[in-house]
Amino acid sequence: MIENGYDLLEVLEHIDPSDLNYQEWVNVGMALQHEGYDVDVWDRWSMNDRRYHSGECARKWRGFHGSGEPVTGGTIVQLAREQGWTPPYDPGTPLDWDDTISAEGVVVNKNWVEGREISEPQNWDPVAELIRYLETLFEAGENVGYVVKSYQRDDGGWNPANKGAYDRTAGQLIELLTNCKGDIGGVLGDYNTDAGAWIRFNPLDGEGVRDTNVADYRYSLVESDGMDLEKQHAIIRELELPVACLVYSGGKSLHAIVRIDAADFTEYRKRVDYLYEICKKNGLELDQQNRNPSRLSRMPGVIRGDRKQYIIDTNIGKANWTEWKEWIESINDDLPDPESLDDVWNNLPDLAPTLIDGILRQGHKMLIAGPSKAGKSFLQIEMCIAIAEGRKWLNWTCTQGRILYVNLELDRASCLHRFRDVYQALGWEPRNLKNIDIWNLRGKSRPMDKLAPMLIRRAAKKNYIAIIIDPIYKVITGDENSADQMANFCNQFDKVCTELGVAVIYCHHHSKGSQGGKKSMDRASGSGVFARDPDALLDLIELETTEELMKQQENKAVCEACRQYLDAHYKWEDELSQDDLLSSYQMLNYCENKLEKGQFEALQRTTEAVKKRAQSMTAWRIEGTLREFQKFSPVNMWFDYPIHTVDASGVLGDIQPEAELPPWKKASSAKKKSDSKRKKNNELKFIEAIESCNMGELPTAKMVAEYLSTADKEFPIRTVRDWAKRYGYDFQTGKWSTESVTEAKEEE
Template identity: 60%
Template sequence: MAENDFNLLPLLDYIDPSTLSYQDWVNVGFALKHEGYTAMDWDTWSQADSRYKKGECFAKWDTFQGNNLGTVTGATITQLAKDGGWQPASKSQEARSLDWDDTIDRDYKVVDKDWIEGQEIHEPKNWNPVHEITRYLETLFEASENVGYVTESYPKTNDETGEVEKWLPTKGAYDRTAGQLIEELSKSNGDIGAVLGDAHEEAGAWIRFNPMDGKGAKNENVTDFRYSLVESDSMPVDKQYAIYKELDLPIAALVYSGNKSLHAIVKVDAGNYDEYRKRVDYLYKVCQKNGIIVDTQNRNPSRLSRMPGFVRNGHKQFLVDTNIGKANWEEWYQWIEDLNDDLPDPETLADEWDNMPDLAPELIKGVLRQGHKMLIAGPSKAGKSFALIELSIALAEGKEWLGWQCEQGKVLYVNLELDRPSALHRFKDVYEAMGLLPANIKNIDIWNLRGKTVPMDKLAPKLIRRSLKKNYQAVIIDPIYKVLTGDENSADQMAHFTNQFDKVATELGCSVIYCHHHSKGAQGGKKSMDRASGSGVFARDPDALIDLVELELNEDLIKVRADKAANKIYQRALQERNLAYYQQYVSLDDLESNAQMRQHFEKAIGDVVVRRLYTDEIKRVVHAINISTGWRVEGTLREFAKFQPVNMWFSYPVHEVDTTGVLSDIELEDSRPNWQKATKVARESRKSKKQNAKDRQESLNNAFDATSSFHPDEPVTKKELAEYIGVKERTIENYVNESENFVLKNGKILKID
């Protein structure tokens, strides 16, 4: 296959210009010019190199001539791309349709050139050059638009024989509008040379089919990327005509070149150069799939085409037809796509009734099947990214996640937010906090894209291309706001956005898991599926929606949890250091009392150093509890029955399912008016004020007794109490000031008997 049979531009993604030598960089430019691409293509790619100099590519481009272009071809680019990790598409990929950035890999065949009957064209019986040119101009241009054209040319001769091989156009003119030309032609009495200039009859004349700015004749002078040129001289003209019509190309003007080809001026209606380039690539590929071997050097929007109304080597250049085929690009593109869709045919249910297909295996038991989509929604500070990392680890190791068993498999974590070192350290921190050994760490791949993100519709094909042979069970994308395209409140735009997740899931056969933020305001009064910000598409699209809502914690609840955690450490200490005492003196009721367990601990373990080991652990645990937040996990599932809400704590850097039950009775914040909620808060505040003061004094007393036991002959410091309770030293001062049993002197706390 020749290099120009497919689009070379996506291959440039695999070639880093900053790693190339000067000669290799120049060779890429040679190759692009040889294969019919533009200097702008070379310039755009080169900008990724710190050595890039503005205008250098365009200056060098014009020097790429002669034998140099014969020694460097598109094969140079494919080899450099292979060195960078690119692999040609396999046969198993031929049925995939990805994106503009990928080569068209569907059939896209509409006609069979071997069976189609040619349609003859005929020269005009009444030759009227003024009419030919005027009709062309009126069809393609507005009256106020500048037109570029060339009537002057020069011969290119064979160096050995001196014979003229072909006639080449000069730069030409571009200083008059279509309206001016039409008016002057109408007054010319048929003398088109007086208006446009006389052309060599051996050469004919040329015209630029897109409007120009009147300042030049290059791509940058094009003012509207409206048309593209399709030309081929590899088959009879009557066959070309028949295929153009059978393809229903949206042709604005079809011109006989006076030689071997028809010039089809096709409506592409692009909004900018980038879109023009993509549409032309698509147009050329469809033409090639249907037997038209397109001259790819005609890609440029400023390209010259044959101008009707002139004679070329004894043959007239004339308009064959105007405005044939589909009305515009969008109509034609949709028609081609509809003819070549890869949708399955309808099937009769009766045929499958007794032989139902197997359901996809459960990736997360009772929550998500492999190949399905899951959304995690929650407010900021919910630790959504940590939850996704925890899920990645649980899948890689085949462990539980929030109480749900995960099927072991490979995971791709697409990191869009953190820099690479932070992302890697975070995974290690979470592994350690979960208490897991990285036995299957090879099951986790991380794609770090911070600073290199593209919209999801561009990211999806790149992700698929890199993942086809990886056999991922799940792809986790974090966070989606980095790749979000369009207005998140627009159902149409968000449907297009979430369709990219379907594409990834379908092409890779894996689950796609992503997170999104809550809308503003109270969420407790809403259903879980209504809390995610933006369009309702976010609620309806995923097969599983896992929603996180923060629980409103109070000091009593935090103290209960801290006491329970401390009691467990006291119990373990007694079992490890004085089991006989534990079995003889510790009752079941004692296990529920923080004061009793502390007394047992101090009485049974006399070694101050040993006691300090356990009390330091208690301090760390209590501190983690004091800074933790409580969360309720609810869900909306498509494939499974609704699960009971899961209550959990988030203490950096991991979530932990609440096994104490202290979170289960907390009601979610509702959506009542603020004045009603304020009244409730004030009432509860008055009710608990005395109790809170009592709790603070008890906490101070317990901390003092525990700390003084470490050094009974030395005073207790404010800093020690703050560390033990897990508060600031200023808070200890407040506790002491409202106490009748303690005084503060020079940073030391004294107890009054």
């Protein structure tokens, strides 16, 4: 059977069962069962271990049951890797789906650590030992579990014989011990001195001794019996484990009761997994069966064979779990050492190659910020295509190379069609489609701290020079208004840049409200970290166009459509003046006389389409804040769906965003809009009155005035006559002398 391209039976041959602990051995069996193998495979492989017992595999096999998180063949592959197996076609270990990029957590080299001696107490007081243990770990009112009965195993060792007691509180036990005159057995019950006794380190609810009976997930047991006691002691100390109580078991191991301070069982499991992983990385191989919060540990103050079980120390290492975890993650920060400028002054490193001329270098970060309807995704697709083809993006030349577009928002079909639509609108031949990879993750995206390692794994061997992530709101972790949380979020982009040596480009939305009066760095929504973190910030803001300007664009579009049609069918340029070429009226008039009827009708359909397209265009300005290059002059452009085109004519240069207008001009502009709207409303009222006041017959001015009057106010006949003159209506003939009616209704 194949797992990730590997034959599991072949992989199993590279695992020595004698090097596995009990839980790892069980995991191999569960993985084999999950992948459809027979128990005989597990049994034959297990025979290579001196601990093998005939029939044990079959008994365990029958007890395996499916779960929500099954052990799969990947576990076998991982165990083989840990024992040194590396397939020839896959060097190294890839990141797992849920891996995050973090410090290694290695503090101790067990091969070089010097052992730390432990010594039996000179004046050993069993009762004082046990009282000290109880006072250190428990509150007076908390129930304590312990076991004094035992039975001997076939190998000569001893195990707890029953669940033991769990109905007494620490306070009750301390009081009884204080008055027992040295007779611990009189308080707890007699124990076998060959076996010793056991105690549970977490408080119980008084109802039982299972994990569900744990009242507070306060501690975990760290025990390693695979190395010298002195080395165990040294590593525990070197690791600064937050140990509440360190006990000698009377055998081959120390028992460290480590502070976990978990809120619930889920958090307890996560913290214990982290603790055990750190211990493993630092050479402290732990018994995996000790993970349970209800686990028994060795009780101090009792005899075990010819040795005593006693407390070595209390409250050592870091004060609590949080302090210890922060220390572990900071001790291995992988930061470079400071360097002297004098050492590198005459041999400075090369700057990273430019990706977008005058804007961005390879290996750096760029943020594109803007409001909705700015076409930010189209803008990034245009950039993606420009890099793939090695052409200009807006005003800037792009280095040609391979690029990954991470699509988090669009369904796959829509995204692929957008790329084709943009290619066609640009009028470019798609000669380098092999340079564009698209990773469609709609509905499958992860938070950025989870997505980053997955992205790195997939991109590691692709030689990308840029990665575009669109949009980032899909992968934001934490509160976007929190500076520290957003700093951590943005650090994930740094990791991608550093690991892959690529530029990372992403977009974000503006905050609500008018943006014109703000600096480009302050327009992006959320914390200011967004704008200050990237090496290049390109910010889009919409320009408010006038009706006259849009008429000009419509005129240009019609002239261009006529010119293209004529170029395709006739030789004609000498027949029109330069002024005629700039007039849509003259161009259409010329075409009507020049073309056949069918041709002209086809041209009319085309010009109607380009007029509508021109009417839907929006105007935008790009401003930049750059870390590596000089500031560029704002770039004005049109968003002519689906692409952006630079305003070469300069007509947008004088337009100011609304909030940037001086106060007097803003007031004047608002008044003009209000006046225009009022006039249009008056015109519509007048048209309605003419059509309705006399049931379709010719009305008089008096009839119209009466129609417009209300119960509270009589409408002046003089105003009716003024409106008739203004809007071109003749009461005598009932005719309109202008196109007011049509235009007003169309606008409505």
